[in-house]
Amino acid sequence: MPRRRHWGWGFEGEPVGEGAAELAAHLGFGSAELEQPAPLRVDPDRALHAHGASYLDVVRALRGDFPHLPDVVVRPDDEPGVLAALERADAENLTVTPYGGGTSVVGGVDPVSRHDGAMSLDLGRLDRVLEVDPVSRAARIQAGATGPRIEAQLAEHGMTLRFYPQSFERSTLGGWIATRAAGHFATGPTHIDDLVESVRAVTPRGEVWESRRLPASGAGPSPDRLLLGSEGTLAVITEAWVRVRPREVPRWSARVELDELSAGLELVREIVQSGMRPSNCRLVEAREAQLTLSADRTTLHLGFEGSSEPVEQARALCARYGDVLEGAGGAWRDAFLRAPYLRDTLVSMGVLTETFETAATWDRLPGLIEAVQAAVGWVGMVYCRITHAYPDGAAPYFTVVAPARRGDEEAQWAEIKRLASEAVLAGGGTITHHHAVGRDHRRWYDLQRPAPFAAALRAAKAAVDPDGRLNPGVLLD
Amino acid sequence: MPRRRHWGWGFEGEPVGEGAAELAAHLGFGSAELEQPAPLRVDPDRALHAHGASYLDVVRALRGDFPHLPDVVVRPDDEPGVLAALERADAENLTVTPYGGGTSVVGGVDPVSRHDGAMSLDLGRLDRVLEVDPVSRAARIQAGATGPRIEAQLAEHGMTLRFYPQSFERSTLGGWIATRAAGHFATGPTHIDDLVESVRAVTPRGEVWESRRLPASGAGPSPDRLLLGSEGTLAVITEAWVRVRPREVPRWSARVELDELSAGLELVREIVQSGMRPSNCRLVEAREAQLTLSADRTTLHLGFEGSSEPVEQARALCARYGDVLEGAGGAWRDAFLRAPYLRDTLVSMGVLTETFETAATWDRLPGLIEAVQAAVGWVGMVYCRITHAYPDGAAPYFTVVAPARRGDEEAQWAEIKRLASEAVLAGGGTITHHHAVGRDHRRWYDLQRPAPFAAALRAAKAAVDPDGRLNPGVLLD
Numbered sequence: 001m002p003r004r005r006h007w008g009w010g011f012e013g014e015p016v017g018e019g020a021a022e023l024a025a026h027l028g029f030g031s032a033e034l035e036q037p038a039p040l041r042v043d044p045d046r047a048l049h050a051h052g053a054s055y056l057d058v059v060r061a062l063r064g065d066f067p068h069l070p071d072v073v074v075r076p077d078d079e080p081g082v083l084a085a086l087e088r089a090d091a092e093n094l095t096v097t098p099y100g101g102g103t104s105v106v107g108g109v110d111p112v113s114r115h116d117g118a119m120s121l122d123l124g125r126l127d128r129v130l131e132v133d134p135v136s137r138a139a140r141i142q143a144g145a146t147g148p149r150i151e152a153q154l155a156e157h158g159m160t161l162r163f164y165p166q167s168f169e170r171s172t173l174g175g176w177i178a179t180r181a182a183g184h185f186a187t188g189p190t191h192i193d194d195l196v197e198s199v200r201a202v203t204p205r206g207e208v209w210e211s212r213r214l215p216a217s218g219a220g221p222s223p224d225r226l227l228l229g230s231e232g233t234l235a236v237i238t239e240a241w242v243r244v245r246p247r248e249v250p251r252w253s254a255r256v257e258l259d260e261l262s263a264g265l266e267l268v269r270e271i272v273q274s275g276m277r278p279s280n281c282r283l284v285e286a287r288e289a290q291l292t293l294s295a296d297r298t299t300l301h302l303g304f305e306g307s308s309e310p311v312e313q314a315r316a317l318c319a320r321y322g323d324v325l326e327g328a329g330g331a332w333r334d335a336f337l338r339a340p341y342l343r344d345t346l347v348s349m350g351v352l353t354e355t356f357e358t359a360a361t362w363d364r365l366p367g368l369i370e371a372v373q374a375a376v377g378w379v380g381m382v383y384c385r386i387t388h389a390y391p392d393g394a395a396p397y398f399t400v401v402a403p404a405r406r407g408d409e410e411a412q413w414a415e416i417k418r419l420a421s422e423a424v425l426a427g428g429g430t431i432t433h434h435h436a437v438g439r440d441h442r443r444w445y446d447l448q449r450p451a452p453f454a455a456a457l458r459a460a461k462a463a464v465d466p467d468g469r470l471n472p473g474v475l476l477d
Numbered sequence: 478m479p480r481r482r483h484w485g486w487g488f489e490g491e492p493v494g495e496g497a498a499e500l501a502a503h504l505g506f507g508s509a510e511l512e513q514p515a516p517l518r519v520d521p522d523r524a525l526h527a528h529g530a531s532y533l534d535v536v537r538a539l540r541g542d543f544p545h546l547p548d549v550v551v552r553p554d555d556e557p558g559v560l561a562a563l564e565r566a567d568a569e570n571l572t573v574t575p576y577g578g579g580t581s582v583v584g585g586v587d588p589v590s591r592h593d594g595a596m597s598l599d600l601g602r603l604d605r606v607l608e609v610d611p612v613s614r615a616a617r618i619q620a621g622a623t624g625p626r627i628e629a630q631l632a633e634h635g636m637t638l639r640f641y642p643q644s645f646e647r648s649t650l651g652g653w654i655a656t657r658a659a660g661h662f663a664t665g666p667t668h669i670d671d672l673v674e675s676v677r678a679v680t681p682r683g684e685v686w687e688s689r690r691l692p693a694s695g696a697g698p699s700p701d702r703l704l705l706g707s708e709g710t711l712a713v714i715t716e717a718w719v720r721v722r723p724r725e726v727p728r729w730s731a732r733v734e735l736d737e738l739s740a741g742l743e744l745v746r747e748i749v750q751s752g753m754r755p756s757n758c759r760l761v762e763a764r765e766a767q768l769t770l771s772a773d774r775t776t777l778h779l780g781f782e783g784s785s786e787p788v789e790q791a792r793a794l795c796a797r798y799g800d801v802l803e804g805a806g807g808a809w810r811d812a813f814l815r816a817p818y819l820r821d822t823l824v825s826m827g828v829l830t831e832t833f834e835t836a837a838t839w840d841r842l843p844g845l846i847e848a849v850q851a852a853v854g855w856v857g858m859v860y861c862r863i864t865h866a867y868p869d870g871a872a873p874y875f876t877v878v879a880p881a882r883r884g885d886e887e888a889q890w891a892e893i894k895r896l897a898s899e900a901v902l903a904g905g906g907t908i909t910h911h912h913a914v915g916r917d918h919r920r921w922y923d924l925q926r927p928a929p930f931a932a933a934l935r936a937a938k939a940a941v942d943p944d945g946r947l948n949p950g951v952l953l954d
Contacts, residue, residue: 190693209930216659218668436695437696451684461933
């Protein structure tokens with residue numbers, strides 16, 4: 001099995017830096033002379049578990065800087081192994097950070113110690129599909145299974161989970177649930193929340209938190225919804241029943257080219273408010289399309305799956321807004337999955353590249369996008385795309401690309417993060433639609449969260465994790 | 478304004494007992510000589526707030542028996558009034574039971590006192606639509622607004638919430654949120670959970686619990702989802718932003734007649750698993766259809782709204798299973814809304830009539846239905862219908878009709894409830910899909926709920942309601 005690189009995305013031996021000269025020319029900044037990774041002076045496995053996959057994580061790891069090296073990395077084989085690890089943490093008084101694919105972009109998996117040491121609890125060996133129910137279309141899957149592992153095993157049953165976050169190659173089911181991840185389905189069940197039938201987790205006290213498999217329920221507040229988004233602070237998720245579906249062939253896809261982002265926003269709103277539920281409905285601003293897709297104009301990537309979607313109606317609607325080029329489905333997806341690799345090149349070139357995302361109701365969305373671009377536009381380029389659309393609003397996703405202040409990246413990044421987050425909250429957005437809170441978003445999450453809910457959540461954590469062993473500083477102190 | 482009757486459903490002056498002779502003949506039990514309500518010896522308003530609308534509530538109120546008369550009924554005009562009521566409860570050391578339409582069928586609004594007295598906090602005067610956002614299709618509505626009040630006010634904006642629980646005429650938005658109510662939409666957003674954009678509530682300490690208006694978010698566990706289903710135990714809901722839609726004309730409806738319930742289950746499963754989302758998809762067993770719909774066979778009521786639904790495909794699919802009679806949409810709805818009135822007649826006739834409901838995955842559903850009917854079938858007739866369908870399962874709804882043991886109804890009901898609930902849990906169901914937990918389902922809810930979640934919920938309640946003032950005994954002690 002190939003070994004993951006201790007910095008950035010991907011595996012040892014995969015190339016970094018392809019196209020650097022062209023990128024530098026296109027951007028007008030960044031050096032084609034790539035910064036080389038510092039020699040690794042610590043245990044590679046501990047280095048790998050010292051951080052997630054944010055821009056700063058990549059910069060720091062490239063330089064051999066690991067502020068939160070775990071004292072121990074534990075890789076249980078199964079749930080009893082997880083319980084044993086938690087017992088060990090109790091016996092040795094260790095902080096425990098659950099670790100899935102290590103793809104957090106918000107400082108969610110740094111093994112920060114608040115005890116006598118830090119344990120990174122890597123769930124990667126819990127990677128099996130344990131059971132498939134073809135009648136109800138559901139599967140019981142272990143928390144540490146990555147996207148490719150899940151799909152390969154479900155394919156043997158003719159099924160698919162059909163959940164593709166950008167981190168698909170490395171991130172895990174447990175991580176998706178813990179962070180309320182969103183996949184590339186643009187409408188309908190966008191978040192993993194809607195695909196979860198039941199969750200099984202274990203608390204630091206060794207208690208099992210397992211809900212019933214149910215298609216729906218009205219029995220009290222949902223126990224699953226308290227674990228969804230808990231970011232490893234309440235319990236360690238070990239497995240879940242999730243809703244799967246037969247593998248479907250894409251039915252229709254098109255690229256719609258538009259003159260203005262605002263026209264695209266109107267088109268997307270009309271699509272979802274008319275009751276259509278395209279599987280893909282991704283609106284990419286002209287400047288980002290130029291960078292990643294070799295397209296010139298603002299582009300809506302639209303795709304339908306299944307046999308019951310109103311393709312004719314969609315085609316006619318799109319034609320009222322722009323030029324419809326049918327059957328151009330794959331390009332955006334390639335660019336989407338290539339982005340984390342591209343970032344390693346950009347970082348090596350001395351380019352700051354940061355993404356952040358939110359969601360807001362339609363009435364506030366144009367103003368929010370404008371305000372965010374104004375707040376951080378001065379540092380470099382700020383691209384916007386719409387990744388998910390709902391009848392009452394949508395999720396804009398921003399990419400900042402700027403010349404890095406080498407050696408001072410941390411302060412530069414913090415300034416951008418602050419300005420962007422303030423603009424997002426002031427504009428009526430959420431601090432995150434699917435990147436989670438972690439440590440990087442805490443300040444604004446605390447402002448966004450209703451105070452009595454914060455008190456309730458703190459109390460809930462104290463009840464199940466009285467020693468505050470699980471992922472301290474994330475969501476709560 | 479007409480005054481509500483202190484027992485049963487409906488208003489003073491509305492007839493009770495129509496068709497009693499025919500019902501008795503059809504059932505083979507029950508008397509056409511109606512039991513007359515006992516003279517009311519307590520304050521009518523306190524009597525009205527002493528109970529909900531369960532079978533036992535109707536029986537007891539008919540006999541003038543009010544085990545939980547509130548000491549005081551408070552009707553605030555607005556949120557400051559709610560806060561003042563909570564302050565008064567604190568000053569006078571009163572237990573507080575939030576009261577919406579008083580339609581709980583699970584003992585959820587009985588003002589049980591655990592302090593020096595009991596306050597019923599009636600939100601009925603908070604009944605306005607405060608704001609409509611036509612761009613995002615959302616509306617801010619006060620918690621005490623009933624179904625008809627909401628629809629009348631939204632109609633002025635050409636909008637509808639389109640949420641029709643059976644209690645529609647009397648139940649309120651706040652009650653729906655507190656109990657995770659389900660409307661008559663059979664697929665898609667069945668529960669109010671999915672229509673809620675944000676919730677505003679106040680705690681006994683006077684703190685405001687308000688989430689942001691968001692189409693979706695991934696920022697920590699959802700604060701709304703902790704209030705959804707909290708049944709008045711955490712905070713008093715005062716208003717919410719909910720997703721509305723333009724008023725749509727039903728597009729196609731049909732009645733499909735089938736020979737067997739099992740064929741109907743297969744048909745419903747195929748419909749939802751194929752991606753269709755009919756607005757109505759209600760499967761009624763032959764014996765219930767005979768009682769309420771004057772139909773002879775097992776009947777699926779199917780309806781589509783909006784312009785993007787695959788009617789042709791649905792028609793062809795249904796024809797493979799049974800006889801399709803198009804355009805027969807209204808009958809089931811009339812029977813549905815008439816049922817609470819019918820129950821008053823049945824109770825007066827000395828007929829026990831109880832309903833309970835659950836949800837289970839498709840693989841377990843036929844076995845669960847069979848087990849429930851076997852467990853309680855000996856007491857009388859047990860009808861089953863399917864009210865809500867999901868890709869991974871469905872919600873069966875049972876109606877028990879039996880000769881009441883007059884004077885001993887409580888014990889008889891408790892026995893039926895116990896047998897049914899045990900069968901539901903053993904069969905893999907939830908103790909409730911949309912009737913809530915209240916006090917009647919507590920025993921089985923406690924068995925169903927994951928133990929660490931129960932601990933977390935208890936702690937959360939203690940944090941926001943340290944004196945245990947809100948609705949004690951419901952969900953938690």
